[in-house]
Amino acid sequence: MQRQDVRPQAGKSALGAAARMLAVGLAWASLAVPASRPASAADRAEPSSAAPSRPGTVLRSADLKADAALLREAYESLHPGLYRYRTRAEIDAAFDRLEREYDRDRTLGDAYLALARFTAYVQCGHTYPNFFNQGDAVRTALLERPRLPFEFRWLDGRMVVTRSYAPELRAGTEVLAIDGRPAARILADLMPYARADGGNDAKRVSDLEVQGRGRYEAFDVYFPLVHARDETQPFALEVRAAPGEPVHKLQVAAMAAKDRRVVEGTPRGETNPWTYAEVEPGVGLLTMPTWALYNSKFGWGAYLDQLFADLVARGTRDLIIDLRGNEGGDAVGDRILAHLLARDARAEPVERRTRYRAVPAALRPHLDTWDPSFFDWGESAVDAGNGFYRLTKYDDGDVGGAVIKPKAPRFTGRVWVLVGAVNSSATFEFASAVRRERVGTLVGQPTGGNQRGITGGAFFFLRLPRTGFEADLPLIGQFPVTAQPVPDAGIEPDVYVQPRVEDIAAGRDAELAAVMERIAAADKAANGPGASLR
Numbered sequence: 363m364q365r366q367d368v369r370p371q372a373g374k375s376a377l378g379a380a381a382r383m384l385a386v387g388l389a390w391a392s393l394a395v396p397a398s399r400p401a402s403a404a405d406r407a408e409p410s411s412a413a414p415s416r417p418g419t420v421l422r423s424a425d426l427k428a429d430a431a432l433l434r435e436a437y438e439s440l441h442p443g444l445y446r447y448r449t450r451a452e453i454d455a456a457f458d459r460l461e462r463e464y465d466r467d468r469t470l471g472d473a474y475l476a477l478a479r480f481t482a483y484v485q486c487g488h489t490y491p492n493f494f495n496q497g498d499a500v501r502t503a504l505l506e507r508p509r510l511p512f513e514f515r516w517l518d519g520r521m522v523v524t525r526s527y528a529p530e531l532r533a534g535t536e537v538l539a540i541d542g543r544p545a546a547r548i549l550a551d552l553m554p555y556a557r558a559d560g561g562n563d564a565k566r567v568s569d570l571e572v573q574g575r576g577r578y579e580a581f582d583v584y585f586p587l588v589h590a591r592d593e594t595q596p597f598a599l600e601v602r603a604a605p606g607e608p609v610h611k612l613q614v615a616a617m618a619a620k621d622r623r624v625v626e627g628t629p630r631g632e633t634n635p636w637t638y639a640e641v642e643p644g645v646g647l648l649t650m651p652t653w654a655l656y657n658s659k660f661g662w663g664a665y666l667d668q669l670f671a672d673l674v675a676r677g678t679r680d681l682i683i684d685l686r687g688n689e690g691g692d693a694v695g696d697r698i699l700a701h702l703l704a705r706d707a708r709a710e711p712v713e714r715r716t717r718y719r720a721v722p723a724a725l726r727p728h729l730d731t732w733d734p735s736f737f738d739w740g741e742s743a744v745d746a747g748n749g750f751y752r753l754t755k756y757d758d759g760d761v762g763g764a765v766i767k768p769k770a771p772r773f774t775g776r777v778w779v780l781v782g783a784v785n786s787s788a789t790f791e792f793a794s795a796v797r798r799e800r801v802g803t804l805v806g807q808p809t810g811g812n813q814r815g816i817t818g819g820a821f822f823f824l825r826l827p828r829t830g831f832e833a834d835l836p837l838i839g840q841f842p843v844t845a846q847p848v849p850d851a852g853i854e855p856d857v858y859v860q861p862r863v864e865d866i867a868a869g870r871d872a873e874l875a876a877v878m879e880r881i882a883a884a885d886k887a888a889n890g891p892g893a894s895l896r
Contacts, residue, residue: 416503417471417587425828426464426473430457433477433833436725436824437484442717442750442839443817447485447560447850456483470503470829471587477831478555478584487559487786487810488818488836493578495823495832508593508616509582510540513572513623515866521545522863524573525623528614531601534867538609539600541591548585555584558810559786561850565810568783574623575687575784582619605863625651625687629658636662638669644679645881647874653691653788663697667769670701674771680881681773682874684780686806690787695795700769702777702801707766710798711843712815715750719743721822729822729835736820736837753838766795776884777802778877781855786810787818793853803880806859806873809852815840 434457437444444453463476474491481490493505513525514537521537537545549570557580558565570581586593596613603610629635629652637649648669655662673681683698699707720738721729729737742755779802781793790811796802817836824833842848857880861872 417469417507417590419470419503420467421470421473421829423464423467426468427461429826429828429831430461430464432728432826433460433480433824436728436822436835439722439725440717440822440835440837441484441486441489441817442715443486443489443815443836444484444717446815446817446839448483453484456480470500471590473829474500474504474831475555475584475587477833481833482555482557485558485560486817486836487557487565487812488816488821489834490557491831492823492834493580493583494576495834497830497832500830504587505578505583506619507582507586509619509622510572510597511614511617512537513574515571515573515861516549516567517861517863519546519549520863521549522866524866527617527621530612530614532603532867533869534604534863536602536605536863537599538602541589541598543589548589551588552581552584555588556580559812559816560814562783562786562808562810562812562852564783564808564852565786568810573687574625577619577624582622604867629655629660632659632661634660634662634665636665640678641682641874641878644677645682645878646673646678646680647682647684649684650694651687653688653694655692655694662692662694666694666697666701670773671771673773673775678773678775679885680776680778682778682780682877683802684874685785685789685792686780686782686873687784688789689784689810690789690791693788695788695792696766697769698792699766699795699799699801701771701773703766703768703799704772705768707795707799709764709766710794712840713843714753714756715746715839715841716743716753716837717750719745719751728825728827730825731820731822733820736822750839776881778881779804780873780877781806781809781853783807783810783852786852787816790816790852797853797856803857804853804855805857805877806855808854811852812850813842813853814848814850815842 448456457480460476460480464473468476477491493501496505511526511528512523512531514521514523516522523531523535523537524533526532526535539545540548549567552570553563553566556566556569558569570584572579572581593616596615598611598613600609600611602608635650635652635655635658639647639649641647716739719740721736726737731737739751739753739755743751743753746752777796779793779796781789781804785793786809790809793804793809794813796804817839820837822835822837824835825831826833857876859873859876864870865872
């Protein structure tokens with residue numbers, strides 16, 4: 363979760379309470395992700411080992427092992443998703459590996475990598491040593507290092523430039539190797555550190571792209587730690603400018619972290635972070651790069667109500683909602699769905715579970731959060747007798763609870779939702795609801811998240827005092843209530859579209875183009891406007 367100044371409330375939402383809670387702090391966007399807290403005196407204190415000021419600073423084994431023991435105690439006592447995708451034996455073995463890794467002194471960088479490798483192994487998308495929640499010393503040493511002078515996406519394992527800060531490169535260039543290491547090998551080397559829910563590797567790959575979605579992106583952090591290099595030297599690249607062209611070598615200077623473009627994931631003030639445009643008569647495009655509006659004074663509910671009123675008044679035939687790059691945030695999806703539904707819709711049945719009723723006293727000094735009620739759920743945590751407590755605090759009646767009620771005016775045109783692997787919390791829930799209620803067509807790539815359930819919403823920020831590391835600890839697990847097998851995957855789109863290198867080079871939006879082609883075909887087949895693919 364990303365550091366924020368205002369604490370979101372873990373409250374109700376029609377998708378339901380789980381959707382909002384699981385989205386809390388996904389403000390890098392997603393990922394992106396978790397909410398944070400103000401720095402305490404403990405944060406400002408230096409760890410017991412020598413104050414970390416560079417990746418090579420050595421941390422003592424005794425300090426590392428003490429923090430590993432604290433991590434184990436906290437996660438085993440409080441983490442509701444620890445054994446969702448891994449068996450208890452697998453998690454025990456992973457803890458043992460981490461402790462063995464810390465059997466000897468380690469550099470700051472290696473110790474952080476070991477922690478990240480462990481948390482990624484849990485396969486919980488909200489569990490990691492959060493870049494935005496590290497103390498100043500760790501952040502300066504590990505997160506602000508020189509970076510590649512370009513943004514990129516992974517297309518079928520190929521690193522393709524989408525934006526360049528170096529004159530030698532242009533969008534659409536394929537980077538085949540960096541400092542002699544093949545790009546595909548680099549991706550494979552970094553995958554064990556990427557966060558995602560369950561077996562959703564598409565989300566892990568997405569997490570390792572550089573798209574300017576936040577001040578810290580996983581590739582920028584992990585690449586120089588996994589593949590150490592002389593940071594005073596330029597990057598040696600092997601590139602292909604376009605498909606079919608010869609490979610050539612070039613050197614590009616690294617760029618400072620502060621010079622990289624950053625899309626603010628948590629808008630502030632009254633600025634509207636969304637845009638609406640009519641891309642052609644009767645076809646509207648609503649672009650929503652974030653729903654993380656906790657720090658914003660923007661009246662997004664009223665804006666959406668007015669937008670739908672205008673769409674209906676103008677007779678708009680098609681509405682395209684672009685959620686690509688939007689990990690989640692507030693319960694914006696509820697308001698959109700309310701204007702699409704013809705009848706009440708109940709959220710997908712889920713049970714919200716926690717591992718504890720009250721936090722053990724020994725752990726409290728190491729935990730912080732924005733809501734003190736998370737330390738003791740009281741009677742709202744009902745013992746389920748299986749190592750879990752059913753959390754009723756945010757229920758709206760039955761399990762799964764909340765109901766989305768239609769809101770006038772209802773938009774009856776065609777709805778298209780552009781999705782991808784970044785959509786892993788509130789936007790994942792929205793994509794699932796669109797599919798379930800058949801109110802739109804999903805276009806793009808499979809989403810992030812996982813149909814077997816995700817964790818989040820309420821968080822502790824576990825500060826490991828000996829090393830100065832922080833690890834996010836989600837407190838509420840969402841578990842589907844169904845007798846049917848649930849896929850270990852995100853939501854598949856109705857129309858699969860994967861951009862090509864040629865699309866990026868030409869500046870062509872492949873997903874949007876696919877929607878426009880289908881709109882044209884549907885209108886032609888119906889011999890007029892108003893055709894519906896619902």
